[in-house]
Amino acid sequence: MIETKSGKKAVLVIHGPNLAKLGQREPDLYGSTNLDDINRQLEEMALLSGWSFEAVQSNHEGKLIDVLETADQNFNAVIINPGGLTHTSVSLRDAIKACPLPVIEVHITNIHSRENFRQQSIIAPVCRGSVSGFGYHSYLMALWFFISTIE
Numbered sequence: 332m333i334e335t336k337s338g339k340k341a342v343l344v345i346h347g348p349n350l351a352k353l354g355q356r357e358p359d360l361y362g363s364t365n366l367d368d369i370n371r372q373l374e375e376m377a378l379l380s381g382w383s384f385e386a387v388q389s390n391h392e393g394k395l396i397d398v399l400e401t402a403d404q405n406f407n408a409v410i411i412n413p414g415g416l417t418h419t420s421v422s423l424r425d426a427i428k429a430c431p432l433p434v435i436e437v438h439i440t441n442i443h444s445r446e447n448f449r450q451q452s453i454i455a456p457v458c459r460g461s462v463s464g465f466g467y468h469s470y471l472m473a474l475w476f477f478i479s480t481i482e
Contacts (some may be wrong), residue, residue, distance in 0.1 A: 339383045342477055343406040344373055344470065345395055346388035347414035353439075353467075361439050362466050369467045373474055380478040392420055399426040408477040409434040410470060417442065417452045428457040433481075435473040438463035 346366060349356060354365030370386045377384035385406070387398050395413070402409055409432050416423050417438070427434050434457075441464030442449050455461045460476070462469040 339381055340408075340481060341383040341385070341406045342373075342377055342474060343398070343402050343409045344370070344384070344386040344474075345398060345409060345411040345413075346386065347395060347412055347416050348390040348392075349414050350412060351388050351390070364467045369470055372467070373470055376471060376474055377478070382478060392416060392423060395423060396426040399423075399430050403431050406432060407481055408432055410437055410473045410477075411435070411454075411458075412437045412439070412470070413454050417454050418449060419453070421453065424453050424457055427454060433459040433477070435459055435476065436461040436463075437469040437473050439466055439469060440464060 351366055353361055353369065354363055366388060373386070374384040387395075389395055389398075395411075395416070399409070409430065411427070411434055413420065413423055413436065417436070436452065436454050436458040438461075442452060443463070452461065460473075462472045465472060
């Protein structure tokens with residue numbers, strides 16, 4: 332198990348394209364909670380459980396891949412919301428598959444009840460699991476899984 336500088340287990344949360352606009356963008360679909368609020372809740376949950384937390388958001392596919400390629404140097408687990416790249420990015424899928432850490436895919440909405448082109452995740456098959464449809468709680472559920480299972 333990786334020991335961070337603090338000696339705590341560590342989770343990396345990756346937010347993909349357009350997620351910086353949460354709380355403003357289509358609140359009827361994505362809710363009114365913004366990304367800073369989600370990160371604060373995740374950090375609080377992690378810290379209360381003895382974990383450290385870091386979050387990265389980028390609208391750039393290559394940046395997300397770069398972050399994944401080095402995640403195992405500082406983290407024990409990854410939570411990723413790939414946004415629209417869920418349905419299109421073979422490169423991101425390959426980076427997740429190559430990552431030696433457990434990765435959970437999350438989505439705020441239930442992608443299976445959305446438009447046809449959003450119903451297929453090419454990311455899910457290379458992840459430990461997927462959580463979708465529970466609003467920002469999808470992130471918290473993924474973090475809870477890691478906290479409760481990684482020793």
